[in-house]
Amino acid sequence: MHSKWIFNQIESLKFKKKINLLDFASGNGRNSIPLSKKNIIVTAIDKDQEKLDKYASFKNINTICFDLETNEEWPLIREHYDVIIVVNYLYRPKINKLINLLKKDGFLFYETFSSGNEKYASPKNPNFLLKDRELLEIFGRELLPLSFYDGQSNNGKIVIKQRAGFKKGVFKKTPCY
Numbered sequence: 319m320h321s322k323w324i325f326n327q328i329e330s331l332k333f334k335k336k337i338n339l340l341d342f343a344s345g346n347g348r349n350s351i352p353l354s355k356k357n358i359i360v361t362a363i364d365k366d367q368e369k370l371d372k373y374a375s376f377k378n379i380n381t382i383c384f385d386l387e388t389n390e391e392w393p394l395i396r397e398h399y400d401v402i403i404v405v406n407y408l409y410r411p412k413i414n415k416l417i418n419l420l421k422k423d424g425f426l427f428y429e430t431f432s433s434g435n436e437k438y439a440s441p442k443n444p445n446f447l448l449k450d451r452e453l454l455e456i457f458g459r460e461l462l463p464l465s466f467y468d469g470q471s472n473n474g475k476i477v478i479k480q481r482a483g484f485k486k487g488v489f490k491k492t493p494c495y
């Protein structure tokens with residue numbers, strides 16, 4: 319099942335033309351596949367070729383098998399994506415480089431587990447759990463925050479997640495959040 323929050327965010331943008339979307343650490347394609355049927359050109363990147371193989375031949379999806387956590391530069395085009403989504407993935411050392419990949423008016427929607435989740439479910443490793451307001455800390459200085467949530471999500475089982483939406487672009491006022 320895809321992330322309802324991600325889909326609601328993208329649908330609310332009401333794009334009239336075909337857009338380029340990057341699904342970062344795309345896994346089995348539970349988001350990439352349905353998004354590719356919505357007039358969206360999807361680039362799906364993940365280190366797991368077996369997972370990518372399941373949807374590599376889908377129309378409107380380009381898959382890239384790549385380890386995102388080495389010193390090698392990501393094989394992704396700068397300022398190319400109208401929308402970037404990241405769901406259930408975190409690698410702190412390089413994650414702010416996503417900003418360079420967004421077009422000048424592009425949107426980033428990020429959803430992953432946060433601190434407190436370890437009481438209920440995996441992941442429990444702090445490397446994979448966002449700290450308090452961490453998405454705002456990472457992206458909020460360079461991107462305009464549009465939405466932020468940190469708390470319980472219940473899809474049959476309790477998980478603690480942070481969700482944040484951002485827009486790239488010039489903004490004059492210091493954002494208030």
Ligand SMILES: C[S@@+](CC[C@H](N)C(=O)[O-])C[C@H]1O[C@@H](n2cnc3c(N)ncnc32)[C@H](O)[C@@H]1O
Nearest residue numbers: 343344345364365366384385386387405406407
């Ligand atoms: C929990 S899954 C989430 C997949 C997808 N975003 C979703 O929500 O269904 C995390 C994904 O990150 C990928 N991943 C983990 N480490 C990675 C790395 N170093 N480089 C690229 N992908 C990585 C895994 O292969 C896996 O598909």
